[in-house]
Amino acid sequence: MTLTPDPAHPAGSVARGRPLLEVRDLRTYFHVMDGVVRAVDGISFSIRAGETLGLVGESGCGKSVTSLSIMRLHDMPPAEIPTGEILFEGRDLLALSEDEMRQVRGNDIAMIFQEPMTSLNPVFTVGDQIAEAVMLHQGLSKKAAWEKAVESLKAVGINNPERRVKQYPHEMSGGMRQRVMIAMALSCDPKLLIADEPTTALDVTIQAQILELIREVQDRTGAALLLITHDLGVVAETVHDIVVMYAGRIVEQGGVNEVLLAPKHPYTEGLLASIPSKGKRGERLNVIRGTVPNPFNMPPGCNFAPRCPYAFEPCTEHDPRIEEADPPDVACWLYTAAPGISTPPRVRPRLDLIEAVR
């Protein structure tokens, strides 16, 4: 996959509607035996109707916790959402009762999971499972729901849906099960689709098909998409806007072109540089050295400072917040004036890196 952003989705130039989903200062903490894990620590972003937002970062940075928080699928306790608002069409999902929230789940916001092999109930036919969602939210009869299930299997490109609908998950391949998951997610015409690493568990050949399918159904239904992935290739091809997370915080955000072609944050740069490319055959792969910090022992300054090749004095002492960033959209002392530093270093030669990635 190349990193050239899709020209059909030029970021920023699309006429933008009001936000469908607005996350404000969301924090999700987990109370565990060793203390408190701040899995998501004050993030804000928004998605407009019909648009696609990519949520990117390495394992353990809080991407999935964010998506499960939006759906309110965490068990509380041990999870806790001490502050924050998740406004969906202006309604704060965090303030809804469990019954009201159930009406939102599957109906307004649907989710596609990472593991198609285990996300379907092994003892029911796929038709049963799709029909259940439809009956729950649209009050259709069993027969009508079943017809709807056939219809939605057809819509996700499954051949012979009349037969397939009566099959059990174990009779299907991973790619086909993911299609079923997508069919199930789409069966109630949600306004927002959350896809949590929808292609990670699949073969490369199937990955492209599934992404294509997600894009196609999104075009057809006009649903907004929150795409969670660690695969920047997937992001480049699919999304309008991108949010890069690191250790529970947003470190950089913006249009997909800007972020991928001119990354500002050293972490984003590192992610881009670590993609294997044809031009670098025989060379060692670039990696971001070190690992994600221990959640019980976060560094005092910037979370990324211990791994950052550009780290300088303020980074180990002061915590850059994206809300206070200037210019906005990147939480890094290379750009925002740190306390005691009048002029941030700001511009660094990095074109060589970007060139290598292309």
Added chain:
Amino acid sequence: MTDDAMSLPPASSEDFEVALESLNQWQIAWRKFRRHRLALVGAIIIGIMVLLAIVGPIIWPYDRLDLHPPSKAGGDPPGWLRSPPTLAAPFGTDNGGRSVFVLTVNGARLSVFIGIGTTAIAVTIGVLVGSFAGFFGGRVDGFLMRFVDLMLTIPFLFVILVAARFFGAGDPIVLTLIFGLLFWPGLARLVRALFLSLREQDFVQAARAVGVSDTRITFRHILPNALGPIIVSATLLVASAIVTEAFVSFLNFGLKAQDISWGNALANSQQYQVLGNWWWAFFPGMAIALTVTAINFMGDGLRDALDPRARE
């Protein structure tokens, strides 16, 4: 033969991926079960026992006041009391000249009834308690499981004997209730453990993400996935209930002496053992042993058949 083979349509390449027979979990389990020779034999024996329990007493009614040798009308030949097995009484006769065969057949009814009844009660309570504890976790779980612990600390035997004597007065239904109320804690623990692991499965998360309610998830999504192990341990529970009945009755704490069960047959024959009347105890005892062994074989087969990890 050749014609038939020739006339078979060629496999249609377009449709072949869905042409396979669609099997649900029960059909797959049955396939695997069928290959388990001993389990199949066990199932057949249990089938016969259940059939005997239902129709046996109708075909060969047992009347404890009928003090005549079976098949003999008119004068009583000497030795018809406590006779060893003969053609007329293949299992021998008891101290009233009644056929031990008829006694054994009639005893199946109460023994099997108590076995199945106990299991039904224990499974209902065990599944309810276990699934609530496992799905809701937290305080509900803590409370229910401490209660289970408490139940398991009670000296089982002692309670059964005392309860059978005080509440029972020999009523088989009361005895079944007592057994059922004492047998469920083990099952509740099993169900809880199954639910604890199943509720973390992706498909439960996926069902919640679709908006399915907790109750529905518990009983519609998780329970069917836990049925395999529940069925296996329920099967084994039938066996242990039958044994427990036999032995409580043997100690004369169970059914009334005139009720006919395998355990009672053992109890009644006890005092004649010194006279060498082995058949009176042997055949009802064999019936117990055979049934329990058959149930255990079947449980074994079910365990293999219902284990989702043991795919062929």
